Amino acid sequence: MPKQVDYESRRRRIAEAVCLLVDDHGPEGVTMRDVATRAEVSLGAVQRCFRTKEEMLLFAVEHVGERITERVRARLGGSPAQSAASALGHAATEIALLREEHRAEARVWLAFVAQAAVSEPLAAQLRTSYAALQDLLGRLIAEACESGRAGGDAAPPDPRREARALLALTDGLTSHVLIGHLTAEEAEGALLTHLVRLWERLRAAPPGTSV
Amino acid sequence: MPKQVDYESRRRRIAEAVCLLVDDHGPEGVTMRDVATRAEVSLGAVQRCFRTKEEMLLFAVEHVGERITERVRARLGGSPAQSAASALGHAATEIALLREEHRAEARVWLAFVAQAAVSEPLAAQLRTSYAALQDLLGRLIAEACESGRAGGDAAPPDPRREARALLALTDGLTSHVLIGHLTAEEAEGALLTHLVRLWERLRAAPPGTSV
DNA sequence: CCAGAACCGATACGCTTGTATCGGAATAAG
DNA sequence: CTTATTCCGATACAAGCGTATCGGTTCTGG
Numbered sequence: 001m002p003k004q005v006d007y008e009s010r011r012r013r014i015a016e017a018v019c020l021l022v023d024d025h026g027p028e029g030v031t032m033r034d035v036a037t038r039a040e041v042s043l044g045a046v047q048r049c050f051r052t053k054e055e056m057l058l059f060a061v062e063h064v065g066e067r068i069t070e071r072v073r074a075r076l077g078g079s080p081a082q083s084a085a086s087a088l089g090h091a092a093t094e095i096a097l098l099r100e101e102h103r104a105e106a107r108v109w110l111a112f113v114a115q116a117a118v119s120e121p122l123a124a125q126l127r128t129s130y131a132a133l134q135d136l137l138g139r140l141i142a143e144a145c146e147s148g149r150a151g152g153d154a155a156p157p158d159p160r161r162e163a164r165a166l167l168a169l170t171d172g173l174t175s176h177v178l179i180g181h182l183t184a185e186e187a188e189g190a191l192l193t194h195l196v197r198l199w200e201r202l203r204a205a206p207p208g209t210s211v
Numbered sequence: 212m213p214k215q216v217d218y219e220s221r222r223r224r225i226a227e228a229v230c231l232l233v234d235d236h237g238p239e240g241v242t243m244r245d246v247a248t249r250a251e252v253s254l255g256a257v258q259r260c261f262r263t264k265e266e267m268l269l270f271a272v273e274h275v276g277e278r279i280t281e282r283v284r285a286r287l288g289g290s291p292a293q294s295a296a297s298a299l300g301h302a303a304t305e306i307a308l309l310r311e312e313h314r315a316e317a318r319v320w321l322a323f324v325a326q327a328a329v330s331e332p333l334a335a336q337l338r339t340s341y342a343a344l345q346d347l348l349g350r351l352i353a354e355a356c357e358s359g360r361a362g363g364d365a366a367p368p369d370p371r372r373e374a375r376a377l378l379a380l381t382d383g384l385t386s387h388v389l390i391g392h393l394t395a396e397e398a399e400g401a402l403l404t405h406l407v408r409l410w411e412r413l414r415a416a417p418p419g420t421s422v
Numbered sequence: 423c424c425a426g427a428a429c430c431g432a433t434a435c436g437c438t439t440g441t442a443t444c445g446g447a448a449t450a451a452g
Numbered sequence: 453c454t455t456a457t458t459c460c461g462a463t464a465c466a467a468g469c470g471t472a473t474c475g476g477t478t479c480t481g482g
Contacts, residue, residue, distance in 0.1 A: 002427040003479040026329045028239035032470065044430045053470065107328045114325030117318045117389040118237050130392040165380065165401040168387055172379030178328040181341040182375060190376040197408070213457040214449045243440065255460045264440065
């Protein structure tokens with residue numbers, strides 16, 4: 001056996017470079033050469049890791065998706081004792097990528113989403129990420145639902161529906177912040193308002209009302 | 212004076228071609244040549260209309276933005292007698308571009324939004340479109356607010372805030388539909404649910420009317 | 423130490439892109 | 453009809469792209 005290389009770590013390193021470049025040129029704007037330079041490897045090395053450019057981009061989205069959901073999960077694990085309500089708040093604001101430090105990640109994500117509307121393989125990749133996030137939100141909502149009411153018997157809002165709306169809202173807010181239509185503060189405000197109303201509906205649900 | 216040409220109409224025709232191409236290749240994916248072919252003019256003619264590609268794309272976004280807000284306005288003007296509530300419903304579903312027939316427009320819009328996160332001039336153009344839409348929604352909400360309550364004295368929700376959230380929600384839902392994470396029906400359902408709750412909050416009155 | 427396999431950097435290639443250029447067609451005024 | 457001006461189609465061009473190729477280097481197993 002001759003020379004061996006840790007491809008997995010190299011791929012990740014390249015994916016990071018891709019993200020940096022997508023961040024300020026868009027996905028179509030990144031070139032193999034730039035990626036190689038940014039990742040501090042040669043063009044040949046990049047080609048060895050990914051047979052084609054599309055394959056590389058695909059890996060990059062997957063990478064970002066995993067990083068985001070991972071961070072959300074970490075955020076939840078970091079403070080497990082709190083109420084399900086505040087946990088949900090944390091998760092949502094984390095997903096919204098509103099903080100300045102995650103602005104780049106948000107741009108990357110948005111760029112890929114747009115590209116996905118045109119490239120089916122990319123869309124498939126994103127769907128799994130969205131499914132994971134929505135599932136996570138859904139579970140949190142269901143949990144909050146459970147713990148929010150004492151002898152809960154009134155019909156609670158369908159967690160899946162709520163998760164869908166919440167996820168869509170965060171995505172919309174994020175993109176609006178990115179193009180400068182909203183400030184991060186306005187977006188965060190809107191998000192919190194939405195969440196607060198979700199609480200109100202949960203714990204103040206008088207028996208008989210449904211959605 | 213020699214040969215004269217109606218540039219305005221030619222520009223519009225080219226913009227339509229751009230939209231068709233953006234729809235299935237993304238904004239970066241359109242080439243001047245393809246545009247010329249699609250618009251059934253020569254490359255030279257396109258170059259005469261737009262000095263540069265970016266100028267052309269910019270005009271195209273502006274064109275789409277106008278078409279959308281125009282359609283929303285038309286929808287409102289078409290049924291002015293109804294309640295402000297249902298008018299808002301119409302406007303929102305119209306903006307969400309959920310109907311199959313507007314799927315292409317939605318893809319174009321999303322593509323441009325993503326590109327705008329990277330190109331400031333584009334972002335500026337989009338901001339004006341968003342501002343127009345948000346303003347419109349805001350006015351409708353305020354109106355519904357007014358007419359919704361009899362002797363209103365309870366604190367009504369801030370129309371601007373509500374408009375922001377609503378607009379973000381529609382955008383998020385649209386993109387989720389585009390990449391196939393949601394079906395059009397699920398998205399429409401989420402949107403209607405959101406609106407219904409907005410009503411409930413407006414006419415804080417007990418079991419009364421709904422949409 | 424040696425053979426052979428795995429790797430990689432450099433270079434080459436064909437193609438597409440946006441844009442510049444230019445000669446001729448078209449047209450309205452005189 | 454002439455003429456001056458506007459337009460446009462074809463062509464040219466340099467740059468940049470993704471990808472293929474290949475010779476040298478590096479390392480592992482024996």
